[in-house]
Amino acid sequence: xxxxxxxxxxxxDPAFVKMLDDSLEESSSLYDIERVTSGERxxxxxRREKFDILLLDHALPDGPGLGxxxxxxxxxxxxxxxxxxxxxxxxxAMEAMKEGIFDYINRSAECAKAFPFVVHRAxxxxxxxxxxxxxxxxxxxxxxxxESVAEKAGDAISVVDLEGRIIYWNEGAERIYGYGKEEALGxxxxxxxxxxxxxxxxxxxxxxxxxxxxxxxxxxxPNVEVKRRAKDGREIITSMTISPLKDAEGKIIxxxxxxxxxxxxxxxxxxxxxxxxxxxxxxxxAGVAHELRNPLAGIKINTQILSRKxxxxxxxxxxxxxxxxGIEKIQKIxxxxxxxxxxxxxxxxxxxxxEVVEKSLAILLAKLKKGNISSVFEQGRELPRVHVDVHQVxxxxxxxMLNAIQAMEKGGTLTLRTFSTxxxxxxxxxxxxxxxxxxxxxxxxxxxxxxxxxxxxxLGLSISLNILERxxxxxxxxxxxxxxxxxxxxxxxxxxx
Amino acid sequence: MNFKILIIDDEPILRESxxxxxxxxxxxxxxxxxxxxxxxxxxxxxxxxxxxxxxxPGINGDAVLGKIKEGKPETPVIIMTAQGxxxxxxxxMKMGAFDFLVKPFDLEQLETSSRKDWNGYG
Numbered sequence: 001x002x003x004x005x006x007x008x009x010x011x012x013d014p015a016f017v018k019m020l021d022d023s024l025e026e027s028s029s030l031y032d033i034e035r036v037t038s039g040e041r042x043x044x045x046x047r048r049e050k051f052d053i054l055l056l057d058h059a060l061p062d063g064p065g066l067g068x069x070x071x072x073x074x075x076x077x078x079x080x081x082x083x084x085x086x087x088x089x090x091x092x093a094m095e096a097m098k099e100g101i102f103d104y105i106n107r108s109a110e111c112a113k114a115f116p117f118v119v120h121r122a123x124x125x126x127x128x129x130x131x132x133x134x135x136x137x138x139x140x141x142x143x144x145x146x147e148s149v150a151e152k153a154g155d156a157i158s159v160v161d162l163e164g165r166i167i168y169w170n171e172g173a174e175r176i177y178g179y180g181k182e183e184a185l186g187x188x189x190x191x192x193x194x195x196x197x198x199x200x201x202x203x204x205x206x207x208x209x210x211x212x213x214x215x216x217x218x219x220x221x222p223n224v225e226v227k228r229r230a231k232d233g234r235e236i237i238t239s240m241t242i243s244p245l246k247d248a249e250g251k252i253i254x255x256x257x258x259x260x261x262x263x264x265x266x267x268x269x270x271x272x273x274x275x276x277x278x279x280x281x282x283x284x285x286a287g288v289a290h291e292l293r294n295p296l297a298g299i300k301i302n303t304q305i306l307s308r309k310x311x312x313x314x315x316x317x318x319x320x321x322x323x324x325x326g327i328e329k330i331q332k333i334x335x336x337x338x339x340x341x342x343x344x345x346x347x348x349x350x351x352x353x354x355e356v357v358e359k360s361l362a363i364l365l366a367k368l369k370k371g372n373i374s375s376v377f378e379q380g381r382e383l384p385r386v387h388v389d390v391h392q393v394x395x396x397x398x399x400x401m402l403n404a405i406q407a408m409e410k411g412g413t414l415t416l417r418t419f420s421t422x423x424x425x426x427x428x429x430x431x432x433x434x435x436x437x438x439x440x441x442x443x444x445x446x447x448x449x450x451x452x453x454x455x456x457x458x459l460g461l462s463i464s465l466n467i468l469e470r471x472x473x474x475x476x477x478x479x480x481x482x483x484x485x486x487x488x489x490x491x492x493x494x495x496x497x
Numbered sequence: 498m499n500f501k502i503l504i505i506d507d508e509p510i511l512r513e514s515x516x517x518x519x520x521x522x523x524x525x526x527x528x529x530x531x532x533x534x535x536x537x538x539x540x541x542x543x544x545x546x547x548x549x550x551x552x553x554p555g556i557n558g559d560a561v562l563g564k565i566k567e568g569k570p571e572t573p574v575i576i577m578t579a580q581g582x583x584x585x586x587x588x589x590m591k592m593g594a595f596d597f598l599v600k601p602f603d604l605e606q607l608e609t610s611s612r613k614d615w616n617g618y619g
Contacts, residue, residue: 290552293579297600298510304604305518331601338581 004032005123008051010042010068011035011084012061019112020055027116037061039068046077053122054081057107058092066092069099080126082118102126156238156259159245160189167254176238176261178231189257193228195235197439200227215242215255228259237266274446275469278462281448286341289334296334300327336459340448346392346470350385350494353418353426360397361416364405372411380418386426386491388471396464400430400487403460406453407434407485424493429486436481445477499525501542502611505535505561506550506577511600515548518604532556536564544572546611551578551589559592566593575610577602 011017017035024031034051036042039060046054054072058065065083072078083096083104093104102122105111111118150157150168156176159168169184177184179192190208194201204227211221220243228236238259245254303324306312312320361377368375386393404414412433419427437445444450446465451458468475472492479485502524504515512528519526527542529535532553539547547565551558562574573595578585581599589597596610 290579293600294506294508294550295510297577297579297602298508298512298514300601301511301514301518301604301607305514305521308604327601 005030005053005119006032006049006051007034007053007055007119008042008045008079009033009035009055010037010039010060010065011055011057012037013057013107016084016107016112019109020115023113023115031119039063039065039071042068043072043075043077046072046079047075051079052126053102053119054079055084056081056101057084058086058089058096066096066099069096069101073100080122082122153258154260156261157256158184158189158259159254159256161254162252164188164190166192168256173259176230176236176259177228183231193230195227195229196233211242212255215244216252218244218246218252220244225262226259235263236261237263271474274465278448278466282341285337285448289337289341292330292334296327296330300324300331303327333457336457336463340459340463340466346389348387348389348471351388351390351393353383353386353428353491354379356386356388356390356393357397357416357418357428360394360401363394363398364401367402367405368414371405371408373405373408373414374412375414376416378415378417380420380426383418383420383426384424384494387494388491389467392467393471396467396489397428397430399460399464404430404432404434404485407432407436409434412484421490426491426493428489428491430489431484431486433484436483437477437479437485438481442477442479446475500546501525501527501544502546502548503535503538503542503544504528504548505530505532505553505558506548507531507552507554508550511550511577515607518607522608530554532558532561535561539565539572540568543569547572547574549574549576551576551580551585559589562589562592562594 009017009020011020021033024033034045034049036045037060039062042054042056042060045051056065056069060068069078069081069083072081078100081101083093083101084107085092085096085104086107096104102125103118105115105118151170153170153172156173157168157170158166158173161167166184166187166189169179169181173184174180177193184192190205195204207224208226211224214221220241222241223239224242226238226240228238230236239262240260241258243256243258244252245256247253303320306320307324357377357379361375365375401414401416408414415429415431417429417431419429421427441450441452446461447458448462449458450462465475468489474490476488476490477485478488500523502519504512504519504526506512506515506528507530509530512530516526516528527538527544529538532555535547535549538544549558549561549565553561558576558578562576565572565574570593574593575596575598576589576594577598577600579600586597598606598610
């Protein structure tokens with residue numbers, strides 16, 4: 001302490017006061033002493049001035065010291081107090097300790113001698129206590145701060161203990177994964193979020209296991225791409241930062257994960273890659289198609305010359321027929337390829353999407369009936385108009401419906417639905433109750449020439465995607481094997497102009 | 498005198514098949530692989546009709562059509578192309594092409610087209 005220690009002495013025994021004075025004499029420059037002989041007087045001074053230490057006798061003329069001590073504390077003027085008890089009265093000392101005194105001494109010569117030491121111990125103890133209170137407050141504030149930052153962060157933040165059980169789950173995790181705190185806490189993280197299908201689960205678990213080994217050695221692993229499954233079954237791609245959680249001794253007691261949902265980013269990236277690949281492939285396709293058309297033209301004329309011969313033997317006639325059939329097929333493929341590579345010029349106009357869907361459906365009614373497929377059209381009401389080339393969008397819808405019909409060889413229901421989103425986008429959904437698309441195929445169905453059918457060029461969906469991209473529209477697919485597939489087209493919101 | 502048709506196309510199968518088809522129909526047919534060769538033949542043989550591929554090695558169909566139209570604008574030229582765009586068809590018609598066939602076309606289409614020709618020019 002860089003100033004004098006102020007001591008208030010409340011003691012009515014002049015002999016003991018004299019002893020105290022003597023003991024402090026040696027280093028009197030350190031102390032500033034005020035003396036009173038009654039509780040009442042002591043209270044008055046305490047209310048007026050600040051002292052570091054109070055020396056309080058257990059029996060003052062105007063009442064017991066303990067009573068006064070209680071009063072001081074109640075009135076909020078209490079300061080670190082050293083209690084003076086009669087010689088050998090441990091019971092009273094105990095009671096005073098309970099009241100919060102810092103120390104006590106006996107009214108004896110030895111104790112008076114040790115008084116400076118007791119004073120210093122009390123001063124030190126008191127400042128330590130203040131420091132402790134301050135640190136506690138700081139700790140609580142820091143904890144609150146971190147908790148609210150972690151809690152409100154846009155990312156999903158979770159902590160698991162060494163057994164892999166969730167011990168922290170923030171609001172971001174609730175939002176991104178769909179599990180509330182009460183559902184998540186105490187559960188195994190892997191059980192909650194691992195992907196559904198066997199293959200990706202094994203893959204994810206394998207790569208995570210490797211990472212966890214590093215984390216448990218104390219390493220932080222930033223931005224790993226990990227597939228997760230939300231409560232509603234949706235697949236989420238996250239960019240995950242995994243760090244060890246350590247206790248005060250630096251021992252690892254758990255693992256924290258900060259996960260950013262990059263599903264949309266990933267999808268956009270995939271779309272971009274696909275678009276680039278399609279455009280490359282488009283050029284290649286156009287070239288191939290042109291090259292094919294030339295010899296094909298010759299072959300076609302050849303077969304037509306031959307087929308005019310009246311006296312062709314039966315076998316030659318059959319061979320010629322199948323050759324011509326083959327030529328027709330090749331020609332159809334070439335047309336598709338060229339259409340894919342170089343789409344027709346678009347004519348955009350504002351259209352009523354319900355009308356467009358209706359017209360497309362009408363074209364396929366006979367086919368639906370023949371395939372024993374019932375159709376439902378759930379029309380959205382008061383939808384904004386969409387700015388589209390009606391023929392191209394019809395082509396897309398018909399393509400999707402034809403695929404749906406082919407997926408429902410044993411009959412089923414084709415459901416078309418139109419709707420608008422809060423953002424003013426207009427959507428069309430084409431849903432079937434067919435065989436569904438195997439998961440490994442889902443990523444490839446928009447790839448040109450990808451097909452599982454014996455008939456068909458595998459260009460239908462990539463042409464559709466191409467067309468929709470020119471409309472600024474997106475298409476997504478979800479499918480479950482054995483249950484059916486749903487394709488969802490979203491047109492951009494019409495600008496108000 | 499025989500009706501003479503000049504075929505200019507770099508695809509040997511098509512040259513061959515057109516030649517057979519048109520010979521069978523009673524026409525005199527000559528063929529060439531390139532535009533340069535074709536123009537030479539055109540100058541020498543003075544055909545009544547030209548079947549011209551649009552995409553040729555060396556000078557392309559546009560240029561060949563231009564040269565023919567410069568020298569003998571009355572000779573009909575039917576363009577054959579593997580590239581069936583409307584823009585191309587319109588352009589070539591403006592340049593004086595008589596007709597426009599997208600490969601692979603039917604024998605009948607060819608016949609209709611060449612017959613159209615006789616009526617107009619013959």
